[in-house]
Amino acid sequence: MRIRTVRLAAPAFAGLLAAATACSGSSSASNTDTTGGKLKVVATTTQVADFARNIGGDKVKVTQILKPNVDPHDYEPSPADVQAIAEADVVVESGVGLEKWLDQTISSAGFHGTRVDSSKGVPIRKGNGTDEEAAGDPHIWHNPKNAEIMSGNIAAAFSAKDAKDKATYDANLKTYDAKLDQLDSWITQQIDTVPADQRKLVTNHDAFGYYVDRYHLTFIGSIIPSFDTSAELSGKQLSTLAAKIKTTGVKAIFSESSLPPKTAEAIGKQAGVKVEAGEDSLYGDTLGPAGSPGATYLDMERHNTTTIVNALKG
Template identity: 45%
Template sequence: MTARRRIRRPAIALASLAIGTTGVLVLAGCAGGGAAADGGDGVSIVATTTQVGDFTRELVGGEAKVTQLLGPGQSAHGFDPSAAQLAAIAGADALVVNGAGLEGWVDDAIAASGFDGRLIDASTGIELFGTHDHDHDHGDEGADEGDAHADESAEEHADHDHGDAAEESHDGHDHSGGNPHIWTAPGLAEQMVENIADGLAEVPGLDAAAIGANETAYSAKLEALDAWIEQNVSQVPVADRLLVTNHDAFTYFVEAYDLTFVGSVIPSFDDNAEPSAAEIDELVKKIRETGVKAVFSEGSISPKAAETIAKEAGVAVYSGEDALYGDALGAEGTDGATYLGSQEHNVRLILESWGVVPSELPAVLQK
């Protein structure tokens, strides 16, 4: 299996970015090593989410200052950049975004800040799933249909400077039907890393060869992680690979490893939404009927509703330190401080809920 695996379901072609509503954003300055705080050669990079911030730091090492807009545990579904945050964007040589419509505020922020550096969209070339593309059986017929559709391939979008990005993001590219949580599948995370590396290699002042070497090393870890997850998940019969989470954030993980997504506490991509009483009752009914053994909360969302539903359904709940890392990575010192650590954490807990003890991590992933 390769990290370039195509997800086997109908997909929505990816565009660049989309404008959305704004909320609250907290600025967190993050450095990628000892020299990063000084900016290396003076190159300044802004990354939006915790995931793309982590990927970017892995790629640049200590060559540049990386400012991460979202802090640990903060959801990326709605922001309103402050003057200081707009100033950070304005002074950046590059802006790295998750893309896929996740940062609906970004076009307005770019316009307001006057940013004229390189916009790097980590979602370039990745096909998006709609709301219920993961609600399916995993029969061969469905897989074949999905493979045929995937072979049609999404249009490749080259990284571009902001002057082109603003026009492209406004010209009819609607991501409202696509799930933006693409990083949850390590194979797609590797594609995101490749996209970021390609964009950074074009930023004046950065060493393209060094970035390429860092990409190779980090991609090897992502491939090892992917193989480790598949090896362990394969111990569980497909019919027993059931998952219930706080919100609909794990679509691509579910598809990559043939899980059945029974439902989510918040039936939406957006963790700001709230479930109705009828939706809660329906989820409790599904949990009882399917034999789900646990409900997983997520670190960036209040666990109260998940705990209530688990109690009513008579199953375990994973919350607090045992919550999954979904929309955001965790604080320094937690299992989810890095992307690799967050994935290992999530998989171990999911396997535990199925009664499986995971195998030892590959040497390249051991700390």
């Protein structure tokens, strides 16, 4: 189930910030004091929040806006989000148009710290030409090499804002990069165990393009024909996809833990193939909650790969 919060009008933003200022002050110095001198970081998505924690370690206090299984395409900020941004030293975003709500929120919050677009330098897959996808495919984290670039951008911003702890950020980045390299090699090895003619993917929505490109899978189609989860296939398009699944010999359809599996299950039944659905299916747009197989970025990609490989091998 997707969770939505109510977007605040400008007067509500102003009222919230006035109250926050009256209660706690708005200076960066006073805010830093409440965190024991730690850098105050606001991270938009579950993925960049995880990267920020790995890079920042005990030198940062990370406030994560999006919670697990909350759709980043649909999100609307809460009063607490606005207050956190108003008090932050650094705001980290995933980028590529994913956080359409962020510009207004930052403006309303009166944020004057460092804003980090973690997608800077990532080779972006093109969209389909619509306004919705004008910036390209925002699901950049599904390639660990892109995650390395994102983490590097975060480390550079932390070092620029907090020069005294640069050595710590650099060391943490080096350690995390090594883990990402190991993950990339492991995924390649796992995918290589699937016969080449069985490496065909059908997903709930078009969120795995970077993964498909990196590990040389064949993308057959998605139930939601868009990067955004709010789009829908027509009845005719669903029948066409089911027929394509049959003719191409697809072994399984992959739903996502954060999306209702009803349509995927209907197509699977029509096409006569297995559907990977439920809480332990793929993690696409968000990490999973604490204790789940997708609780961290590294866990998520390992879980997704294991799920894909086991299903495609039949």
